[in-house]
Amino acid sequence: MRKKRKPEGHGFNVWRSYSDMMAGVLLLFVLIMCVTLFQAQKSYQDSLKERDEKIALQEKYTEELLEKQNALDEQAGTLKSQDEQIKSKDKQIKSQDKELSSLAEKLVKQQETLEAQQKKLKEQQKKLSSQKKKLSSQQDTLKEQQSALDEKTELLEEQQEKIDKIIGVKAEVVEALQKEFEKKNLNVDIDPQTGALTLNANVMFDYDQAELTDSGKMTLSMVLPTYCKVLLDDSYKKYLGEIIIDGYTDTDGDYSYNLELSQKRSLAVAQYLLDIKSDFLKDSQVQELKDCLTVNGHSMSDPVLDAEGNVDKEASRRVEVKFRLKDEEMIQELNKIMQGDSAESDSTAQKKEKDQKENQDNKQ
Template identity: 35%
Template sequence: MQRTRNRKRRLITRPDVGSYWISFSDMLSSLLLVFILAVFFSIYQYFSLLDIKTRELNEQQAELDRTQIVLAQREKDLETAQVTLMGKEEEVASIQIQLQQQEEDLFAAQAALKTKEDEQAVLQLQLISQQESLASQEIRLGAMQEALTSQQRRIDELLGVRTDIIRELSQSFSANNIAVKVNEVTGDIILDSQLMFETGSDMLSASGQAELGRLIPVYLSVLLRPEYEPYVAEVIVVGHTDSKGSYLFNLELSQNRALNVATYCLQLPGLTGQQRDLLQDIITAKGRSYSDRILNADGTENMDASRRVEIQFRLKDSEMIQKMNEILKGL
């Protein structure tokens, strides 16, 4: 029934078909216009949005550029910092090397100081030892000084005794008219060999015996006085020859002459028993051949003066006195 109604309506309205299409076309035109407007609006919105996005993109690009600049600056700063850091690291390494060297120097200085301290300790010990040794030496020196003073007194005493004996001998010989010279330093008496012996002979001549008979008692009367006798150690008769003949011949000749003089002195009748006993204990004889010749001023041998007999006396400790005198002269 409904369908019947609809058909009736379409049949009724059929005479207005043309106006319908006009309305439909108007509607389509309107729709097209709306579509175009929509399209234009969409395009407008697109370009507007594009412009906004472009501005945003440009802003972002500018921001990115600024960021890149900042980043580049920071990278540059970082590189500078790295270079600075490398320099600092090198400085630190150099300082570490210097520190290590200083530590080594310090260790070396400490070792040297320890060595010096050890050396100083050794030197201190040596100093103490030397001080002790010095103190001991000072004590010894004091004792030696006392001994030296005592020896000096002894030397002075003996030298005084020798001087007194020499003076007394000279005075006694002069008082008895005996022409013999006494050495002022040694006290030696020189007897002319020509007066005492014949040439080449060791036997005492009569004149020699007479000379000894006058000289020896006076000589012993001085030398063996109570004030001198304790100091006399030896009376030495020494024979000398010239260089004529061999050394051995002259040695035997000089020894025999000295022995004969000593023997005759012991047998002199003018001696007291005490003098003879004392002389026997201290007299000796020896020959020197021609080993101690007398020379002239021109260096040639004085044959007459070389042939001689010497009578010497030696005081007790005379060798020591001579050495002590040498020491004292060297002080």
């Protein structure tokens, strides 16, 4: 057993002081350690918190980066698609450039064509202006011609009654001649339109002769008085202009010789008519016959043709007795005027049609 020391009463204890001091130091050390541990714990917690915050922030940044990466990928895909579209459009643009270039060339050609057409149009407009002036002049001329035509129409209307009357008189004379010959049972060749009486020269004359035969004189003695009495009747003599005796030969021989022969034969018929005039005419009618009697020779002109178009020599040798009314010349003249007006109207119409056609061509 350890023996206890006896306390020293009032003596200084070094070891106790040292122990207290060491206890105080230890306590201080413990406090310092506690404070240090507390601070370290706090620092550690702060570090963990900061680490967690950093990790969270890093995760957030990572997510944002992933989102941005996805967005960038999408943008890259979009850009790639756009790049492909741009390349396609670039090809299209190049193709369009070629087309535009071709169109530009065509446009230049069309412009040149248009300029040429405009130039041609200006020329045509000048020509059309000239034609309009010409047409205006033609219209003035046409008005003048229309005025002249109106005057001629009035004149024709005035003469129409006379023409109708003359035509009616001629028809009456021809009808009266036909009835008179039928009444006397005389078979004669008389034209129903003109009243011309045809006498066969073979009956009245020997071949190549100009003296009347007995049979010829007998024929004339029956035919001529009837023909002349009708014409010199009071109903018709005021309209009578001429009694004409025309002689014709066939186409054989010389024209001059045949002309003389035809004249002699027509003259022989006229002379025989004058020889027998007193047998059927009054004294007052004899002078009227002499005043209107005309004799002509026509040689071989106006031959008679058969059905096949060949010359009928026997029928061509003839003497014709015909008449002309006083106003027949007027009718013939009016016919000429009407034919001339008709030809002029046709010419004017053709000219007008031609001008219209030219105007249409110029407009085209």
